Amino acid sequence: MARILITSALPYINGIKHLGNLIGSQLPSDVYARYMRAIGNEVMFICATDEHGTPAELAAAKAGKDVAEYCREMHAVQQDLANGFRLSFDHYGRSSSPQNRKLTQYFAGRLADNGLIEEVSEKQVYSHADGRFLPDRYIEGTCPNCGYDRARGDQCENCTKQLDPTDLINPRSAISGSTDLEVRETKHLYLRQSKMRDELDEWINSKTDWPILTTSIAKKWLHDGDGLKDRGITRDLSWGVPVKRGEADWPGMEGKVFYVWFDAPIEYIAATAEWAEAHGLDDEAWQRWWRTDKGADDVKYVQFMGKDNVPFHTLSFPATIMGSRDPWKLVDYIKSFNYLNYDGGQFSTSQGRGVFMDQALDILPSDYWRWWLLSHVPESSDSEFTWENFQQGVNKDLADVLGNFVSRVTKFCRSKFGEVVPEGGAYGEAEIAVIKAIEERVASYQANMEAIEIRKSTADLRAIWVLGNEYLQEAAPWSKFKEDPEAAAAIVRFALNLIRLYAVLSEPFIPDAAQTMTSAMNAEGAQWPTDISAALESLPAGHPFSVPDVMFAKITDEQRDEMQAKFAGKSKAAELAQS
């Protein structure tokens, strides 16, 4: 039995995430976690809300709430949605936890001890009206290059020129619109990543089996221009982890907090500590996942994330871990994803374009979304959600291929033999052929899951379902029943056992439907098959079962059109008028 540590990139606290966010990390990591548990490994599956930073403060202010209160509420909302999508986190933590505060301060202290922290005095824009320093992108003004009057302090969206906030003509706060701005001197801590460039480079180069998407982004940052740059890890904000050097105060850094991208990855560790606390366990319980000197040397650690998160996970966080010179567990494999687009464009929170997690669950059960999203997960390039594809995929795969198979087998049995596994006859050549075909497909399925090739795994799983329909067509128990009821009984017994097998094999992708099948087959506790032939003898003659309700109702054309209209977002005219 192996031990697998799995983390999914932390969703930001600011609002409800859309399906693009969901499929970009949480959903594939959940499938992987469920699969690894199913085949008998010990799994620690961690996620958390990323709660610090300027956007959280602003969102709270907009909602008229204290930021801590706002985060508490939004965490509960996101936790609830995670449950709704059946995300099987062992712990869904919060980056604002006491554990994370302590660990973040600890890491900063270690890095400082090892000469990897530098104090840098720099100039930042302060807004009197807002009472805060403004991050570059929260300053707007006229672009000195093209004259666009809504250029941001980091880059002009119109001419794409990169800017410094001080370059802007007539700068104003993007929050309040105030022009009462002042450039102030302020001191910040920088993580001296540049000192660790060679070490990081060597480490990345050793990861030859990682997705190109992952390594190419890392290498770009390592080698672009002057190479890896040092990075500011503190901010002038009130909401965040207060800057401390371990347990000690950090002279000159009073009133400052760590930058979210410093504390967020550390929350992976802290959330595991939160898990231990929540279960009444001691420190050893979480340290055996994270400290190679305390049992984590045999742990395989896999991270999931969207491509926008790759630099932080390939460089900043490893620099933090390595730079501590403590025996913390480093990631073994980084699975990164491209983006999911929505119907010809991007998902857009601000424009209300696309489907958000709460809305999705209002419309259809989570398995519908899980299946379609996972079978279209953007592994090799950006992929696209369209209502037509969604309807076709769900109806064909889930309703017709799998749902209808369960339906036809159970109903046929009930009408001819009653709701018990029928007795008589024996498996013959046809069944042996099916077993062989399933064995081959399961081997492929497992190999693809092992390699985290999600799309290919869905194709294997679907092919396994199809084998059931092919078998039934060939065996035709409805005609056999007339002249040889015992032969028909053996066929039906085999088919009922297929349903039980499908429940187990499908669980990582569609856990609710899997549970429905398991319950209907009265087969609680069914284990992952190591021997397909034996697994298909699990339900003996006389074993009672029940006919489940229709597992997947089809999405009608009317429903599809309705949803498409509802989620189109603001009209094109409205968008144009706005810009």
Next chain:
RNA sequence: GGGCCUGUAGCUCAACUGGUUAGAGCAGAGCGCUCAUAACGCUUUGGUUGGGGGUUCGAGUCCCUCCGGGCCUACCA
């Protein structure tokens, strides 16, 4: 501007380090079955692998160039 990714049948995608007539699923067409959510099965039509050039005995795969799509470019997270 620079870097990276990507372009394969109407749609969504495969094709290990270049190696036989480029494969699946969906959609379309035909046939079969009737247990089932008019579901299922079988057969079948679709491709000068974005265009052009080159290397090679051999190119979807390598090189050059052009065209299209996307991402990143370090203070949003």
